[in-house]
Amino acid sequence: xxxxxxxxxRTQLPDDLLDLLRRHPRETWADHxxxxxxxxxxxxxxxxxxxxxxxxxxxxxxxxxxxxxxxxFRRWFAPRLRFFLGELEGHHQIEDAHYFPLFLRAxxxxxxxxxxxxxxxxxxxxxxxxIAQSGRALIDALARGAxxxxxxxxxxxxxxxxxxxRLMRHLDDEEDLVAPxxxxxxxxxxxx
Numbered sequence: 001x002x003x004x005x006x007x008x009x010r011t012q013l014p015d016d017l018l019d020l021l022r023r024h025p026r027e028t029w030a031d032h033x034x035x036x037x038x039x040x041x042x043x044x045x046x047x048x049x050x051x052x053x054x055x056x057x058x059x060x061x062x063x064x065x066x067x068x069x070x071x072x073f074r075r076w077f078a079p080r081l082r083f084f085l086g087e088l089e090g091h092h093q094i095e096d097a098h099y100f101p102l103f104l105r106a107x108x109x110x111x112x113x114x115x116x117x118x119x120x121x122x123x124x125x126x127x128x129x130x131i132a133q134s135g136r137a138l139i140d141a142l143a144r145g146a147x148x149x150x151x152x153x154x155x156x157x158x159x160x161x162x163x164x165x166r167l168m169r170h171l172d173d174e175e176d177l178v179a180p181x182x183x184x185x186x187x188x189x190x191x192x
Contacts, residue, residue, distance in 0.1 A: 007120050007166050013173050017113040020180035029179055036187040039179060045091060046171045052084050053167055057160040063138065064153040070142040081135045085128050088167075092121040095174075103181055106190050113177045120170040127163040134159045 002009055012018070029035055029043075059077050062068065068076070100114045134156040141152035182190060 005116050007123050007169060010169065010173070013113055013116070013176055017110060017177060020184050021176045024180035024183040029183065032183050034183045034186045036182070036192070038187050038192045039182045043175065043179065046175060049084070049088055049091070049167065050171060052080065053164045056081055056084060057157070057164045060138070060153060060157040060160040064150060064157055066146075070149065074139050074142055077135070078139055081131070085132055089125065089128055092124065096121055099178075102191060103178060106185055107181055110177060110181065117170070117174050117177065120166070120173075124163065124166055124170060127159065127166060131156065131159040131163050
């Protein structure tokens with residue numbers, strides 16, 4: 001039997017974890033008086049991960065179709081992939097070590113949700129390692145000709161697709177759990 005909270009199977013968090021979201025739906029967040037600088041920064045980081053992840057995935061798919069000359073692709077893709085991987089890994093480390101424990105102390109009823117998010121981080125970490133490897137392999141294969149580059153592009157695009165799909169689900173669920181908690185308790189009230 002598959003786990004309904006598994007990142008590859010869930011479509012949202014369970015209803016019992018979304019009580020605060022029902023009180024503070026997404027469409028109210030931007031104008032909410034309790035949306036402070038920390039939460040705004042955090043939501044912007046998530047938006048950046050979504051945008052850059054989609055760009056990298058699109059580039060990897062485009063490389064399969066020879067959409068850009070190899071050198072142009074390499075110069076664009078390699079630094080952005082490094083940035084994305086490093087920033088996302090660091091972001092998750094800060095959440096796991098600092099923010100999630102803080103939020104859990106403030107609202108223990110959300111413990112199962114934070115456990116799910118931490119498990120997501122482990123899954124996404126493995127995806128980051130996979131795309132780092134397939135991305136490097138793609139960059140290396142570009143110098144070896146069209147066939148090796150096409151095979152490497154296929155593998156990198158598959159890793160990018162898997163990462164992006166999982167990341168989108170995770171970011172949505174994380175926001176649904178955390179943003180309403182911040183709006184409910186305020187950043188100062190949570191110790192942010």
